[in-house]
Amino acid sequence: MTAEPGERGGGGLIIFLNGTSSSGKSSIAKALLDVLGDTYFHMPVDAFHAMRTGPRLPPDELAAMLERTWRGFHRAVAGMAAAGNNVVVDHLFSEPWRLRDCLALFTPQDVVLVGVRCSLPELERRELARGDRPAGLAARQFDRVHAHGVYDVECDTERSSAADCARQIVDFLPRRPRPTAFERMRAESGTPLTGAPKAH
Template sequence: MRSDPGRPDPGASRGTVIFLNGTSSSGKSSIATELLRILDEPYFHLPVDAFHAMRTRQEMPPERLTSVLHNTWRGYHRAVAGMAAGGNNVVVDHVLSEEWRLRDCLDLFVPQDVVFVGVRCPRDELERRERERGDRPPGLAVRQLAQVHAHGVYDVECDTSRADPHECARLIKDFLPHRPEPTAFQRLRGKIADDKTPG
């Protein structure tokens, strides 16, 4: 009996999520582009900027805009989780500049399927890149620095002031076959669970 090609295969494996986290202008998109070029398996690059770009451009009052932005991030997380659940490998281009975003991802993603990558860049270099780009509010990246890496746990890290996008992508690719457990997401989930336990 032939299976329905429109139905999901219950035996299908989940996709891997390469989760790039760093401030604006830290180099995440350039690394993602290189990853798609050098990885052996098919991957989708899902940058959050693409989701913001799909939203209508009409002006909104600040209180309404805050709610819309929050819902955009929540929808983005669920879109990524859905792609991975469907067996697709995904490169996520993210800015964890608010604590709730990380907690939402920890709740949604299968933690052993996530490779959590810290994309670091020093303050001076971020400021220089922002000036060159000219398409970001001045000081945005520096304002994000305090929170973006506050959780302190990654599977792999790169410094884009010392390594170019290809070198960073190669580092991540070489890490993939040797992923230890617990993963960073597993450790972070455990830490949050411990924090909720009454003392």
């Protein structure tokens, strides 16, 4: 049986914004909340990092703790969607395991994967202007974040405002084709779906 465009899997919708640091993900997420016609939760990964307290860790312990944070974040997103909540996720696939983890956790037909694009010179300009990111962070992420190459819809924040990108995404939602980007990547990778526990 052929799936209809926009057909859902029964959970909340996950609009997943993937792009480098300073690409404009957070701005698009905030603009989306103003134009989406339903209730959505904005879940940025930075909010999870901001929850952390405790002593300064040595590099090896810090790396392990950061991976636990990211894995916990993925499961929090999956749990919110499994309970029927719509979420806008602000994150990045700068390491292959993050994508694999999300492929295993999220119901693939309930994910709209959005590529947030911007040229490297513009990213570096924004990074310098912000002053709150390590120098060269966007450059280190640039080739890795979009390496998987598959999206449902893509935005160019150098050519379009956050509001225009948000409207582009909203206009896409009712006609999004199947299989989704997540369905295609799961089928190609053979990743088993573990998912989050369903709410009762």
